[in-house]
Amino acid sequence: MDRSLHPLAWWIWAGALAISAARQGSALLSIALVGVVALVVIFKSEDAPWAQSFRWALRMGLWIFTIRTLTGILIGVPIPGRTLFSIPILPLPSWMAGIRIGGNVTLERLSATAHEGVMLAAIVALLGAAASLSSPHRLLRSLPIMVYEFGVAVVIATSLIPQLVASTARIREAQRLRGQDIRRLKSWKRIALPLLEDSLSRSLDLAAAMDARGYGFSRRRSRYRPSTWHVRETLICASALLALAWPPIAIIAAVTALILAPKLKEDVLP
Template sequence: MKKLTFHPLTWWIFSLATAFSVARVNSPTFAIAMVGVMSVIVFLQRESAPWGRSFNWSLKIALWILVVRALIGVLIGVPIPGTVLFRIPILPLPHWMPGIRIGGDVTRERLVSSLSEGVIICAIIVILSAAASLTSPHRLLRVLPVYLYEFGVSVVIATSVLPQIVSAVSRIRTAQQLRGQKTRGLKSFKRIAIPLLEESLARSLDLAASMDARGYGISKKRSRYRPIKWAGIDSVVALCALAVVVVS
């Protein structure tokens, strides 16, 4: 199936509107539904590029955040009365921390509240990462206005870190597998971390050298070899994003 071509800002508009709706509705069911919608869009429209593979990692990161948020909500926080599921030994805290405790009765309401907040936080992260997976950072940078260009460069570099790390880890693991080394488990972390750090530093130096060679920051004038136009399909997606915000 042929993939449609969208404007670089299209999916960012849709993702920001969807994330705003998730935060506004504040419902884990709605958040999970929006994550499902964005997942389908990503798997149908993403490119076979480093930024396209970053969505899978964002799902794993979101899952870890959900687990950590649930544990923190259960172990630390303000007691919520309700149906007691189990009890954890209470760790005494200083007198200047009233109302907060570590341990104690874990109620169903407390667990549900922690999971609900975690689902909403993770949903927003996944939805925004979907936009990064669907949009080439280079094409996104080309459509930014001049007065936002320097800020856009910083944002694009920041948002492209995860895709580059994913691509680098994949290359390092492939090289280690060809050498007969194990690439799974905690023991392989050191063998991956050191080459990854070295490659990241080399990439940073190459980026700085290329920006300097192109005269970055010398002139405010910009040239576009191929202008990126806003098409009708982009308007349809933007209207769908507006409809999601209005309905929420």
């Protein structure tokens, strides 16, 4: 099997891309960038629980975009321009002058808020891509032992999230089989409680296991198979860092990763 890319390389790459997208401030560039990065995730991520992070980040980005646009339409400072439609203005007390709820929605105002929404969503998606391309466990191993508490937290969080998804499905199924309507919002209370207990006991188990195996006991830590930094990593990171200077290069950096990164789909033998 091909060796995977150094996990830090993925984070530097994604971070640099996110910063350059934010600096350029062009919705078009951001959307194109997320598109290419999506290809990288599809072709280069492992079949592992954390590979789903990108999908979740995309969903979250969509939510952010929707909420940002809605609030932009409802609340805010009027921007003059071509009026598309208008919403009745909600009367507010005089001390809240300067804030307006409702009113005319102009094309300019709509495009400005939508644009901001796209930028935010793109940044979330790019960081999500890094999370789904690099194994959190391997990332933890490349971090110095000084950040021990942080390390425990990362391991617990990253192994918990996929477990949380699995437990939710399991508990929802059980509740449905008890004949409960699980679509109603109220049913979440019935699911949340067993879920909380389940995840809490799992996290404690994991923390105890790490403790018992001496994690963080010694200040020095050796590496079994250290993640190595090759020309590949340098090229990918360098192209992304160049994009900091001139943002449009970001697209080239994303394509570089698409070409250079190893493919890690695992072949599970039957």
